Amino acid sequence: xxxxxxxxxxxxxxxxPSEPLVNLSRRGFLQGSGGLVVGVFLGGVAGCSSKDAxxxxxxxxxxxxxxxxxxxxxFIRIGTDNQVTVISKHLEMGQGTFTGLATLAAExxxxxxxxxTVEAAPADNSKYANTLMGVQVTGGSTAMANSHDxxxxxxxxxxxxxxxxxxxEWQVPAGEITVSKGVVSHAASGKxxxxxxxxxxxxKQPVPSPTAVKLKDPxxxxxxxxxxxxxxxxxxxxxxxxxxxQDVKLDGQLVAVVAHAPSFGxxxxxxxxxxxxxxxxxxxxxxxxxxxxxxxAGVAVLAKNTWVAKQGRDALVLEWDESKxxxxxxxxxxxxxKELAAKPGAVAIKxxxxxxxLKEPAKQVVxxxxxxxxxxxxxxxxxxxxxxxxxxxxxxxxxxMHTPDQGSVAALLGIKPxxxxxxxxxxxxxxxRRASSKSDYVLEAAQIAKAAATQGVKAPIKMxxxxxxxxxxxxxxxxxxxxxRAGLDAGGKLTGWQQRTVGQSIAKGTPFEAFMVKDGVDGTxxxxxxxxxxxxxxxxxxxxxxxxxxxxxxxxxVGHTHTAYVMExxxxxxxxxAGQDPVAFRRGLLExxxxxxxxxxxxxxxxxxxxxxxxxxxxxxxRGIAVHESFNxxxxxxxxxxxxxxxxxxxxxxxxxxxxxxxxxxxxIKAQMEGGIGFGLAAILHSEITFEKGRPVQGNFxxxxxxxxxxxxxxDVHLVASAEPPTGVGEPGTPPIGPAxxxxxxxxxxxxxxxxxxxxxxxx
Amino acid sequence: MTDLTINGVxxxxxxxxxxxxxxxIRDEVGMTGTKFGCGVAQCGACTVHxxxxxIRSCVTPVSVAAGKxxxxxxxxxxxxxxxxxxxxxxxxxxxQCGYCxxxxxxxxxxxxxxxxxPSDADIDTAMNGNVCRCATYAxxxxxIHDAAASLA
Numbered sequence: 001x002x003x004x005x006x007x008x009x010x011x012x013x014x015x016x017p018s019e020p021l022v023n024l025s026r027r028g029f030l031q032g033s034g035g036l037v038v039g040v041f042l043g044g045v046a047g048c049s050s051k052d053a054x055x056x057x058x059x060x061x062x063x064x065x066x067x068x069x070x071x072x073x074x075f076i077r078i079g080t081d082n083q084v085t086v087i088s089k090h091l092e093m094g095q096g097t098f099t100g101l102a103t104l105a106a107e108x109x110x111x112x113x114x115x116x117t118v119e120a121a122p123a124d125n126s127k128y129a130n131t132l133m134g135v136q137v138t139g140g141s142t143a144m145a146n147s148h149d150x151x152x153x154x155x156x157x158x159x160x161x162x163x164x165x166x167x168x169e170w171q172v173p174a175g176e177i178t179v180s181k182g183v184v185s186h187a188a189s190g191k192x193x194x195x196x197x198x199x200x201x202x203x204k205q206p207v208p209s210p211t212a213v214k215l216k217d218p219x220x221x222x223x224x225x226x227x228x229x230x231x232x233x234x235x236x237x238x239x240x241x242x243x244x245x246q247d248v249k250l251d252g253q254l255v256a257v258v259a260h261a262p263s264f265g266x267x268x269x270x271x272x273x274x275x276x277x278x279x280x281x282x283x284x285x286x287x288x289x290x291x292x293x294x295x296x297a298g299v300a301v302l303a304k305n306t307w308v309a310k311q312g313r314d315a316l317v318l319e320w321d322e323s324k325x326x327x328x329x330x331x332x333x334x335x336x337x338k339e340l341a342a343k344p345g346a347v348a349i350k351x352x353x354x355x356x357x358l359k360e361p362a363k364q365v366v367x368x369x370x371x372x373x374x375x376x377x378x379x380x381x382x383x384x385x386x387x388x389x390x391x392x393x394x395x396x397x398x399x400x401m402h403t404p405d406q407g408s409v410a411a412l413l414g415i416k417p418x419x420x421x422x423x424x425x426x427x428x429x430x431x432x433r434r435a436s437s438k439s440d441y442v443l444e445a446a447q448i449a450k451a452a453a454t455q456g457v458k459a460p461i462k463m464x465x466x467x468x469x470x471x472x473x474x475x476x477x478x479x480x481x482x483x484x485r486a487g488l489d490a491g492g493k494l495t496g497w498q499q500r501t502v503g504q505s506i507a508k509g510t511p512f513e514a515f516m517v518k519d520g521v522d523g524t525x526x527x528x529x530x531x532x533x534x535x536x537x538x539x540x541x542x543x544x545x546x547x548x549x550x551x552x553x554x555x556x557x558v559g560h561t562h563t564a565y566v567m568e569x570x571x572x573x574x575x576x577x578a579g580q581d582p583v584a585f586r587r588g589l590l591e592x593x594x595x596x597x598x599x600x601x602x603x604x605x606x607x608x609x610x611x612x613x614x615x616x617x618x619x620x621x622x623r624g625i626a627v628h629e630s631f632n633x634x635x636x637x638x639x640x641x642x643x644x645x646x647x648x649x650x651x652x653x654x655x656x657x658x659x660x661x662x663x664x665x666x667x668x669i670k671a672q673m674e675g676g677i678g679f680g681l682a683a684i685l686h687s688e689i690t691f692e693k694g695r696p697v698q699g700n701f702x703x704x705x706x707x708x709x710x711x712x713x714x715x716d717v718h719l720v721a722s723a724e725p726p727t728g729v730g731e732p733g734t735p736p737i738g739p740a741x742x743x744x745x746x747x748x749x750x751x752x753x754x755x756x757x758x759x760x761x762x763x764x
Numbered sequence: 765m766t767d768l769t770i771n772g773v774x775x776x777x778x779x780x781x782x783x784x785x786x787x788x789i790r791d792e793v794g795m796t797g798t799k800f801g802c803g804v805a806q807c808g809a810c811t812v813h814x815x816x817x818x819i820r821s822c823v824t825p826v827s828v829a830a831g832k833x834x835x836x837x838x839x840x841x842x843x844x845x846x847x848x849x850x851x852x853x854x855x856x857x858x859x860q861c862g863y864c865x866x867x868x869x870x871x872x873x874x875x876x877x878x879x880x881x882p883s884d885a886d887i888d889t890a891m892n893g894n895v896c897r898c899a900t901y902a903x904x905x906x907x908i909h910d911a912a913a914s915l916a
Contacts, residue, residue, distance in 0.1 A: 094861030094898045230857055237862030238853045240797020240837035244863060247796035255791075281779075305791035306800070307783045379801050379809060379863040379897050428799070428863025429897050467802045667857055671903070675860055678899020701806035701895060710888045712901035 050098055050118040050232035074127040075154040076105055078162075082182070082196030084111045089121045089128035090138040090147070091400050092233060093378075093427035093434065094675070095730040096668035097143040099231045101151050103664055104144075107223045108155030108216060111195065112182035118232050120424035123402040136402035139435045139554070141631035141728020144664055148726050156213035158202075165201035166193055218723060224664050231668070233426070245383045245425045248396050250460040253385070254283055254302040256448050257309035257464055259316050261296040263694035264474055264550045265325035268297055272317035276301055279315060281308035288444075288451045291412060293549055295444040296473070302457060306464055326550040327694040330479075334370065336546060337481035337502040341368070345500055345542035346520040348530040352538030357496025361487025365573045369484070370755040371503075371562045372688030374477035374555055375704060380428025381470040384445035387460040388453050392419025394460075397442060398427030400435035404511065408439035409446045431556040431679065433475065437510035438551065440475060441465070468699040476689055477555030478504040480525075480562045484570055492578030494589060496538040499529055499566070504552045505545045506559075520545065524554065528563030528735065533596055533629060534571065534589040550694070556679055560630040560735040565684075565756070568626035568739030573752060582625055582743065583609055590627075598720050599636040599657040600627045606718050607638035607655035619644050624743025626736035633732035634659040634720075637677065639713070639740040643748055647763030651681060651713040651741055656733065658717065661724035669729045670717040676733025677715055682707035684738040685758050768829040770795070771839030781827035785819075786810045788826045789836060797837035797866045801895070808894035811867035812836045818874035820893075837866035845915060846873045852911040860898035868894045872908050881912050 077085040086105045092098040098118040106116050121128045128136045132146040159179060166184045167174040170191045178185050185192045223229050236242035261267070273285040286300040301312035328336075358364065385396035392415050399405055402422060410417040427434050436442065445463040452461055465473065480503035487496045506524045507516035516523050521530075521543050530541040555561060575585035583604045590596045603625065604610075613621045619642040627636040640653040656673045663669055686705040690697045698704040738756070745762065746752050753761055766777040770793060777788055789798050789812070798821060801809030805820040812821045813835040814828075840846030849872050859865050868891070875882055875890035882890070887908055896904070 094859075096860070230854070231859065233862060234854045234857055234859055237859040237865050238850045238869060239841060240795070240866050242862050243796075244799075246800060247790075249791075249794070249796075305787060307780070307787035307791065311780075377897060379799070379807070379861065379895070381800070427861065429861040431897070467804075671857065671860060671900070674902055675898045675900065678901065679897065682897075682899070700804055701802050702804070706807075706895045706897060707899055707901075708895065709891045709901040709904065712899060712905075715902055 050236065074121070075151060076109070076158050078158065078195050078199045078202070080196050080199045082115055082194050084109065084116045084182075084195065086116060086118045087121045088118050089130075089136060089402075090143045091398055091402070091424060091427055091430070091434070092120070093138075093398065093400070093430040095143070095672060096231060096665060097138070098233055099229060099668055100144050100664050101147055102232055103223050103229045104148055104151035105155040107221060108152045109159045110179035110181070113223060113229055115182050115195070116232070122424070123406045123420075123422040125403045128402070135404055137404065137435070138400040138402070139432070141633065141731045143728065144726045145632070145728055148662070148664065152215055153210040153213055156215055157208050157210060160208050160213055161202040161205040162195060162198050164205040165198045169201060218662070225662070225666060227667055229665050242426050244380055244428050245385060245396055245398050246380055246428065246464070248385055248425065248462070250385060250387065250396070250462070253460040253462050254304065254457070255306045255309045255462050255464055256286070256300040256302050257306065257313040257466065258298040258300045258444075258448070258469060259313050259318055260298045260469055260473070261320055261325070263322055263325040263327065264296055265293065266297065266320045266322045267324070268299065268318065269321045270319040271299055273299070275315040275317070276312040279308060279312050281305065282312040284452060284455060284457050285312070285316070286448055286451045286455065286457075288447050291443055291447055294438045294551075295440045295447070298444070300448045300452075300463070302452060302461065309464070310466065322694065325694055326548055328548070329692055330690040333479060333691070334481070337479070340502045340544040340546065341481055341483040341500050343544070345502070345544040348521045348526040348541040348543050350540050351536070352496075354496045354498045354538040354540040357538035358485055358487045358498060361495065362490040363577050364485060364487040365570060365577055366485045367570060367573070367752070367754055369482040369562070369566050371480040371565070372690070372756060373479045373552075374561075374683055374687050375471045375689050375698070376431040376433035376555055377471060377704060377706065378427070378429030378431060378433055381467050382433065382441045382465045382473070383463055384442050385460055385462045386445045386449040388413065388449050388458070392421065393446065395420065395422045395442065396425060397422060398425040398430070398434060399442065400430060400432075401439060405436070405439045405442045408443055412443055412446050413450060432554040432558070435554060436475060437506065437512055437553060440551070441473070467701070471689070471699050471704060472696040474551045475553035477561055478506065478552035482562070482566045484566060486570055486574055488574060488578050492580055494534070494536055494574060497536045497540070499541045500544070501525055501529070501541065502544040502546065504548055506552055506554055508545065508547070524559040526563065527559040528628065528630060529567055532567060533593045534567075535592065536589070556676070557630055557731040557734040560628065560731070561683070564626065564628040564630070564735035565738045565742070568628060568736065569742050569752065569754070572624065572739070572743040572746065581610070586627060595634045595659050596627055596629060599634045599659050602657035602718055602720060603627075603636035603638050603655055606657065606716065609638060613640060616642055620748040622744040622746070622748025624740045624745070624747055626739040626743065628735045630732045630735050632727040633729060635673070635732045635736050637736040637740040639737065639744045641741060641744040641748060643745065643762055647760065649685070649745065649758065649762055651711070653714045653716070654737065654740070656715060656717045657720060658729070658733070659720035659722055660727045660729050660732070661722050662726040663719050663722070664726055666719055669719060672729040673717045673733040674715045676731065677737045678707050678712055680734040680737040681711070681713070681741070684741060684756055685711070688757055766826050766830045768826070768832055768834060770834045771836060771842070777826050782825045784822050785812070785824045785826045785829055785834070786821040789821060789834070795836055795838050799863055799866055801864065806895070807864070808871060809864045809867040811870040811894065813870060813874060816874070816877065818871050837870060840869060840873060843873070845876050848911045848915050849873050849876065849907070852907040852914060856903050856907045856910060858900050858903040858907050860900055864894060864896045868896065868904055872904070872911070875908065876912060876915065880915065882908060
């Protein structure tokens with residue numbers, strides 16, 4: 001529960017003594033399932049692996065007669081072929097978690113990086129729960145934070161077993177044995193052995209206690225913090241062999257393409273499937289209802305291949321009843337938000353006396369902000385393969401909610417969670433979409449398979465969403481409205497801050513509500529504002545939560561996507577109003593927060609803050625800064641922009657400073673900052689989902705423009721050297737870019753953009 | 765009835781001649797490196813070469829490829845430009861989720877085959893149709909320059 005609070009920004013720091021990173025019994029931690037780790041993989045394909053090629057036959061446990069490879073834990077397996085296989089309990093969706101987990105294990109193991117491969121774990125809470133959450137979830141930028149101690153101890157334990165085996169075989173003291181780059185050596189006798197040569201003997205060694213194993217002193221690291229750990233998925237993702245769910249073809253599989261209800265809550269009134277059924281290759285047409293409003297109702301067309309299924313889908317003639325559906329248009333939504341913002345809301349934080357402080361401020365800034373709904377739009381449109389059989393249900397998917405999805409599907413099908421077996425594939429992006437709080441698309445696939453089974457169709461069902469299905473499928477970053485007033489005293493000191501936030505709750509009505517919603521306040525709606533580290537003596541943040549049947553979801557950096565924009569553009573305008581430099585103003589408000597100051601000062605230095613930007617003829621230029629903490633990681637960014645005579649904005653360069661504690665893979669961290677910046681930039685410049693009578697308007701990349709190569713700024717990332725426990729990097733690069741660019745635009749033009757996306761506001 | 769060559773191997777299609785080449789390659793031939801991203805030539809994830817020219821296979825009917833030679837990501841390494849581009853992609857760790865990268869690589873290979881030393885402006889023109897939601901663009905640009913240098 002700690003991390004669920006911490007996702008919401010309300011919880012303790014990860015190093016708090018009450019939250020041990022490893023809280024498993026020795027047996028639970030190390031014994032794992034022995035040789036059965038691979039045995040629980042069922043079905044016809046291998047899950048994703050860093051050495052992926054074509055689908056491989058299902059691995060089976062080694063026969064009892066043959067000595068098993070060393071596999072005393074659920075996390076590391078050493079084969080007699082000298083291969084070290086690290087088992088990832090987390091989804092690889094681009095963020096580099098396979099590489100990070102492998103680095104941690106290989107470091108303590110003293111393996112050679114080239115002998116290490118990574119494979120995805122099945123869904124199994126007993127072995128693979130996120131140690132900060134208690135369920136197997138990849139999210140909240142927690143993979144390294146929750147795994148670093150676990151994976152290092154697993155590596156150290158295996159290393160000690162290899163050493164023990166060598167000591168026994170060579171009849172030398174274990175203390176005289178060294179291990180380096182996958183070779184175990186005894187200098188005095190000149191004996192050496194590879195891991196593979198020792199694997200069988202090591203498997204018979206006693207498993208040491210995870211608390212007894214000695215971890216390396218950081219000064220002895222040879223992999224952690226170096227550039228010697230290139231990504232484990234680079235090869236497969238550059239030669240076409242990496243396997244995503246979209247690429248899996250099970251024996252007898254049918255592809256399902258779905259005609260979805262045009263709005264959430266709509267029901268099927270009439271279906272004419274005669275034209276669809278007339279198409280050669282269409283196997284069945286399966287109407288299905290929503291399940292507790294979690295996904296849209298639909299009609300699935302099952303066919304032997306994707307194209308035929310899509311042709312069949314497009315040939316359906318359907319009538320929908322939208323009388324009880326979500327029917328609002330974007331203008332209606334904004335009107336409701338504004339009306340609510342005029343009234344007091346649930347208090348998320350109250351410090352001092354904000355009314356008194358803002359009664360007669362020397363100067364003040366008053367502003368309203370509008371944020372749109374946003375689609376995640378990962379490159380791989382959503383999909384999921386479900387096979388229902390007598391023994392349960394097999395799922396092939398790339399997902400962040402490993403065991404919550406397992407439980408959801410079990411409930412839908414009326415079977416036990418352990419009867420739902422999930423094979424994890426690479427995900428072609430996610431940005432939170434495959435972390436469905438209600439398991440929506442996984443349940444939809446299961447619903448289709450269940451409905452098909454009742455019609456006698458018992459094949460594996462591969463549900464494939466088109467881009468339009470994906471973009472119009474709800475589960476958006478919620479639209480938000482903020483009304484803020486902040487005051488300064490005569491000396492330019494920030495004395496009071498009042499903020500009202502209006503929008504849908506991400507957690508309410510989901511299994512996460514119990515952990516994330518407190519006294520009517522969803523922590524994810526106010527993270528980044530209610531818990532601001534700025535020294536504001538009188539602070540009040542209120543929240544109005546509005547309920548619609550159209551579902552919303554976390555989107556890369558969750559609440560920080562809007563709160564950081566409000567906070568950092570307001571602070572910038574307050575600095576301007578106070579006649580102070582934006583960096584100096586922030587330093588004054590962050591005196592007690594050295595890690596914020598660390599990234600702020602580093603980014604100021606590296607960006608040349610305070611020096612004039614080179615002029616470009618015909619263009620206005622500006623530099624803007626933002627600093628923000630999210631997911632216990634600290635990021636500051638400086639954006640340099642140019643605006644030409646017709647209002648066209650170019651983000652020329654971004655300088656980024658990040659403090660994520662111990663840097664496990666510095667190049668992956670840099671890549672995540674680059675990607676987080678590009679992802680955030682797309683949103684603030686271009687992205688919005690709007691509604692016309694409850695129906696999402698945008699459907700593809702022509703109407704929901706992504707960031708393109710020509711729009712990508714030059715990015716320089718600088719890491720703060722730190723020995724603090726590692727924290728996440730998947731999300732924290734995103735929040736500061738919007739306000740940094742907005743502040744740069746204000747510096748260049750004087751214009752403060754408070755309605756997102758920017759669109760053509762600079763041309764007006 | 766359509767006869768075509770994919771990565772040097774003859775293939776034959778008896779079904780709907782309007783089926784996009786993408787789905788023939790993926791679902792019928794079983795080569796899944798070429799990706800479905802948008803279906804309307806907006807993202808470039810489906811990029812393959814038709815007689816050396818980069819095309820969006822999601823909007824190209826399979827019949828258009830009759831008698832032609834198709835190269836997909838699976839065939840990229842058999843060509844020295846393709847191999848160089850893949851090597852640069854790995855050297856710079858370009859990929860994140862990786863889903864768009866087959867298309868990115870095929871567009872980059874086509875560029876380098878006709879332009880041995882592309883400028884940033886040349887890269888802009890050749891690559892702007894390939895979307896990467898992970899925003900690996902800076903590394904894509906750097907990898908193209910790196911591959912050009914390695915081939916020089």
